[in-house]
Each structure stands twice: as structure tokens, then as C-alpha cells.
Amino acid sequence: MSRLLSRRHLASAAAVSRSAPLACVSRWLHTPSFATVSPQEISGSNPAEVHNFVQGSWTASANWNWIVDPLNGEKFIKIAEVQGTEIKPFVESLSKCPKHGLHNPLKAPERYLMYGDISAKAAHMLGQPAISDFFAKLIQRVSPKSYQQALAEVQVSQKFLENFCGDQVRFLARSFAVPGNHLGQRSNGYRWPYGPVAIITPFNFPLEIPLLQVMGALYMGNKPVLKVDSKVSIVMEQMLRLLHECGLPAEDMDFINSDGVTMNKLLLEANPKMTLFTGSSRVAEKLAADLKGRIKLEDAGFDWKILGPDVQEVDYIAWVCDQDAYACSGQKCSAQSVLFMHKNWSSSGLLDKMKKLSERRKLEDLTIGPVLTVTTEAMTEHMNSLLKIPGSKVLFGGEPLENHSIPKIYGALKPTAVFVPLEEILKSGNFELVTKEIFGPFQVVTEYSEDQLELVLEACERMNAHLTAAVVSNDPLFLQDVLGRSVNGTTYAGIRARTTGAPQNHWFGPAGDPRGAGIGTPEAIKLVWSCHREIIYDIGPVPKNWALPSAT
Numbered sequence: 109m110s111r112l113l114s115r116r117h118l119a120s121a122a123a124v125s126r127s128a129p130l131a132c133v134s135r136w137l138h139t140p141s142f143a144t145v146s147p148q149e150i151s152g153s154n155p156a157e158v159h160n161f162v163q164g165s166w167t168a169s170a171n172w173n174w175i176v177d178p179l180n181g182e183k184f185i186k187i188a189e190v191q192g193t194e195i196k197p198f199v200e201s202l203s204k205c206p207k208h209g210l211h212n213p214l215k216a217p218e219r220y221l222m223y224g225d226i227s228a229k230a231a232h233m234l235g236q237p238a239i240s241d242f243f244a245k246l247i248q249r250v251s252p253k254s255y256q257q258a259l260a261e262v263q264v265s266q267k268f269l270e271n272f273c274g275d276q277v278r279f280l281a282r283s284f285a286v287p288g289n290h291l292g293q294r295s296n297g298y299r300w301p302y303g304p305v306a307i308i309t310p311f312n313f314p315l316e317i318p319l320l321q322v323m324g325a326l327y328m329g330n331k332p333v334l335k336v337d338s339k340v341s342i343v344m345e346q347m348l349r350l351l352h353e354c355g356l357p358a359e360d361m362d363f364i365n366s367d368g369v370t371m372n373k374l375l376l377e378a379n380p381k382m383t384l385f386t387g388s389s390r391v392a393e394k395l396a397a398d399l400k401g402r403i404k405l406e407d408a409g410f411d412w413k414i415l416g417p418d419v420q421e422v423d424y425i426a427w428v429c430d431q432d433a434y435a436c437s438g439q440k441c442s443a444q445s446v447l448f449m450h451k452n453w454s455s456s457g458l459l460d461k462m463k464k465l466s467e468r469r470k471l472e473d474l475t476i477g478p479v480l481t482v483t484t485e486a487m488t489e490h491m492n493s494l495l496k497i498p499g500s501k502v503l504f505g506g507e508p509l510e511n512h513s514i515p516k517i518y519g520a521l522k523p524t525a526v527f528v529p530l531e532e533i534l535k536s537g538n539f540e541l542v543t544k545e546i547f548g549p550f551q552v553v554t555e556y557s558e559d560q561l562e563l564v565l566e567a568c569e570r571m572n573a574h575l576t577a578a579v580v581s582n583d584p585l586f587l588q589d590v591l592g593r594s595v596n597g598t599t600y601a602g603i604r605a606r607t608t609g610a611p612q613n614h615w616f617g618p619a620g621d622p623r624g625a626g627i628g629t630p631e632a633i634k635l636v637w638s639c640h641r642e643i644i645y646d647i648g649p650v651p652k653n654w655a656l657p658s659a660t
């Protein structure tokens with residue numbers, strides 16, 4: 109297939125060369141062999157198509173759903189969205205996988221090695237500048253963020269694949285043995301797959317989240333059906349084509365485009381033994397109930413940062429705050445949502461520096477850009493509600509972006525910070541409002557005095573989402589106190605602490621919830637994608653002098 113595509117590209121390039129400038133030809137020649145789209149070429153007059161993959165083949169659907177370009181509102185990508193009446197092939201495909209998986213430590217162990225090889229090939233391909241550039245630009249088209257942010261997503265994915273080359277996949281399934289009570293007895297603990305599983309991922313990391321989760325599922329022997337938010341599923345569709353080129357067996361995973369309702373239906377009919385959901389808490393709670401708990405969750409983040417009493421490195425910390433709150437236009441689940449600032453920082457100029465840094469962001473290079481799930485009106489309305497709280501004020505931002513063609517269905521807001529007094533945040537009428545996750549370039553800032561640390565910790569305790577956090581201080585007693593009385597799953601501590609940017613070598617996920625999932629590290633893969641199985645071997649011999657005991 110890849111050869112066919114390459115030939116097709118060459119043929120198109122030749123056709124184009126008769127009429128178009130050389131630059132265009134070179135773009136086609138640089139489109140990777142597996143790819144069916146060229147990021148720069150997609151437009152209203154040249155729309156891209158995204159297909160499904162089930163039971164080993166690419167398929168269309170009776171319905172095309174149009175995705176609009178977040179920067180100009182043009183219909184530019186057609187998605188073959190599977191309808192409720194079309195899910196049968198996906199249900200059948202999943203049902204072909206037994207509960208004991210496609211491989212496990214006692215079945216087809218050579219597949220662990222095969223996945224080591226696939227990862228090595230995929231890491232090599234993704235590491236080639238033309239291919240990382242292809243994915244970074246494709247990500248930018250559907251989930252607008254700066255080139256550096258999009259490229260970082262590709263690089264994290266590439267490093268992750270490198271981490272699981274060679275024998276590293278089989279090491280994920282390392283088992284242990286404990287000597288038994290008598291000769292011939294021993295217990296072995298194994299990491300066992302769930303078999304048929306489902307993965308649902310959101311729009312904000314179109315490559316990293318689905319790729320890392322799907323590979324983790326496959327490594328451990330599961331057969332996943334993957335659904336990525338249709339707004340961005342083109343990225344993972346192209347990645348799946350790359351994986352096939354690297355040797356991923358066609359029957360090992362399915363890829364579905366659908367709306368949430370159809371996916372919900374598929375989950376209920378196909379009955380996957382485990383579902384990994386990454387997205388909003390609203391959908392997470394619905395699925396947890398529908399699936400009777402057979403689910404792991406990576407849901408909303410209302411991520412806090414506490415600046416300790418020791419004021420230092422103000423320029424650096426202002427820059428980290430700016431990146432944490434506003435990179436990717438605040439659409440990271442790890443984005444800084446609230447900043448608790450010790451009063452010692454008031455005269456440091458930190459807030460002024462943050463304001464200046466936020467003003468450097470511009471639409472032209474996508475350092476600020478469209479917000480895909482919250483409209484400008486909704487963000488402004490939220491801000492106005494906060495401003496009704498006594499003592500609140502806009503520190504900076506608070507206005508819509510200007511001179512743009514971002515469609516109205518998406519949001520466009522300047523990087524915004526609103527100050528709310530700490531005592532007011534804690535009032536029961538205000539707390540829910542202030543700690544509502546706004547998935548956009550928006551943060552709340554507050555201040556605390558020496559004797560108010562208890563109130564800060566009370567606020568952190570009362571929050572529901574415990575994803576990321578940062579304790580910015582090099583005072584070991586302060587760190588110990590705050591870390592010992594908080595729970596967030598991915599917490600950075602020290603003067604360089606941040607809330608965002610977790611690469612593949614950091615566990616990333618919420619804590620404090622037994623349903624909490626993780627992503628990135630070997631521990632995350634083992635926790636999410638395998639369960640413990642203990643086999644107790646007891647092969648004898650039965651002692652020669654054994655006699656029938658009395659009944660017990």
C-alpha cells in the first residue's frame with residue numbers, strides 16, 4: 109500500500125510539475141510514504157478525508173461529517189463518521205479477541221518482541237525531520253498551537269517509542285515467583301491483559317495521548333478500538349498508516365470515527381473489558397456508571413501552583429507561569445488554573461512580568477489561538493461572574509482577540525488573569541465557580557499571607573480534580589508541609605516547578621481516585637493496561653507417607 113501511495117504521490121507530483129511552481133512539487137515529494145494528506149495543502153477547495161479502520165481494512169461510512177478550519181471557518185476535513193446503525197463490524201472485531209488477549213506471558217510471547225521491533229521502526233521514522241515536521245504541521249492545522257508546542261508533542265511520542273524498543277516491551281510483562289510451602293509449589297505473579305479494550309481521547313493532544321495509550325494497550329497484549337475526537341482524528345489516522353508500515357498487524361487494532369453517542373453505544377454493545385477515557389469529567393462520570401466501573405480515567409484538571417515564601421528567580425518564574433497558563437492557549441489538562449502567591453511576591457514585579465509575557469503572544473505564530481471547546485462568550489461570561497465577587501479584578505487580558513477569522517463556534521480570548529481574594533474563594537457560594545475548569549487561556553490569581561497557608565491547603569483539599577500541581581519554593585520545610593498535605597498525581601516541587609510539559613519520562617495522571625489512569629511510563633502502562641494474575645504451581649510429588657486427614 110505504501111508503495112502504491114508513493115507512486116501516487118510521484119504521479120501527482122509529475123502532473124503538478126507541468127503546471128505548478130517547483131515549491132509545490134517539492135512539497136509532494138516530501139510527503140512521507142505512508143501519508144495520504146499534505147498538511148499545507150488541506151483547504152476548503154482541497155479537503156482531506158479521514159477513514160475508519162476495522163477488521164484489517166480501511167472503510168468509509170454512509171455519513172461524512174465536516175470539520176471546519178479553526179483559523180478561518182472553512183470546511184476542510186471530511187470525516188467518515190460511523191453511525192449508530194453501522195457499529196456491527198466494530199463489535200464483531202472486538203469480540204474476536206479473547207479475555208486472555210492476543211498475547212500474554214504464556215501465549216505467543218514472540219509478540220512482545222514484535223512490538224519491540226515495531227516501536228523501533230516507528231521511533232526511527234518519527235525521528236526523521238521530514239516526518240516529525242509532517243506531524244507537527246498536521247497537529248497545528250487541527251489543534252492550533254505554536255510550532256514548538258506541536259513539535260514537542262511529536263518528540264515526546266518519538267521518545268516514548270524509543271523507550272519501548274528491543275526487549276523493553278517484554279520487560280513490561282516481567283513476572284515474579286515466590287517459593288511455596290512444600291516441594292513443587294511456587295506462586296507466579298503475571299501481568300495479564302484484559303483482551304478487548306477501548307480508548308477514547310480528546311482534541312488537545314491529537315498524537316501523543318492516543319499513540320501512547322494505544323501502544324501501551326498493544327504492548328500488554330490487548331486489542332484496542334481507538335476513538336479520537338473527530339476534530340483532530342486525522343493526525344492519528346495518519347499515524348496508524350505509519351504504524352502499519354512499521355509492521356503493526358492489521359487485525360491488532362481498530363480505529364473508529366464517531367460522535368460520543370455512537371461511541372457510548374459501541375461500548376455498551378461490544379462490552380470491552382477495560383476502557384481508558386481521557387476527557388472531561390462530565391463524560392468520564394457518565395461512562396464510569398454505564399460501564400459499571402470497568403474504566404480508568406484521565407479527566408479534568410484544575411491545576412494549582414503555590415509560590416512559597418522564598419522569592420527568587422522572578423523572571424524565570426514569570427516565564428514558567430506564562431507557559432503553564434497560556435501555551436496551547438491554555439488547552440492543556442495540566443494548564444495552570446490557579447496561582448496562590450505568597451504575599452512576599454507582591455513587590456517582586458511578578459504580575460507585571462507575567463502581563464508583559466502574555467502580551468508577546470500572537471495569533472500569527474499561534475502562541476495564542478482558537479479555543480476549541482469554550483466560546484468567547486462563555487469565557488467572558490465566566491470572567492464577569494468572577495468579577496462580581498468582592499475584591500476581584502482583571503489583572504490582564506479579559507478581551508476577545510482582534511483581527512481574526514476564527515469561527516464563532518470556537519473561542520478567541522487574550523491571555524487572561526483574574527484576581528480573586530483568598531477568603532472569597534473559600535466561601536461556599538464562590539468555590540465551585542472559581543474552581544471551574546475553563547479550558548482556555550484563563551487563570552485565577554490570589555494571594556496569601558504567612559498565616560493563611562492553611563486556607564490555601566483547604567482550597568486544594570476541596571478541589572475535585574487532582575491532576576497536576578507545582579510548589580514553587582526551595583524551602584525544604586515548606587515543600588514537605590505542602591507536599592505532605594496534598595494529593596495531585598503529577599506534582600512538581602522546587603524553584604523550577606511547573607504544572608505543564610510532562611514528557612514521556614514522567615508519570616502523568618490524577619491521584620486520589622481509584623479509577624485514575626496514567627500515561628507515559630512503564631508503571632503507567634502496567635497499571636492501565638494489565639491486571640495481576642497469580643498462578644500457583646503445585647506439581648508435587650505428594651509425600652510418600654501422606655495419609656487421609658480427618659475432615660476439617
Ligand SMILES: NC(=O)c1ccc[n+]([C@@H]2O[C@H](COP(=O)([O-])OP(=O)(O)OC[C@H]3O[C@@H](n4cnc5c(N)ncnc54)[C@H](O)[C@@H]3O)[C@@H](O)[C@H]2O)c1
Binds near residue numbers: 575617
Ligand atoms: N487528564 C488528562 O490526562 C487529560 C488530557 C487531556 C484532556 N483532558 C481533559 O479533557 C477535557 C477537554 O476535552 P473535551 O472537552 O473535548 O472532552 P470531552 O469529554 O467532551 O471529549 C473527550 C472524548 O470523549 C468523546 N465522548 C464524548 N461523549 C462521549 C460518550 N458519551 N461516550 C463515549 N465517548 C464520548 C468525545 O467525542 C471525545 O473523543 C478537559 O476537561 C481536559 O482537562 C484530560
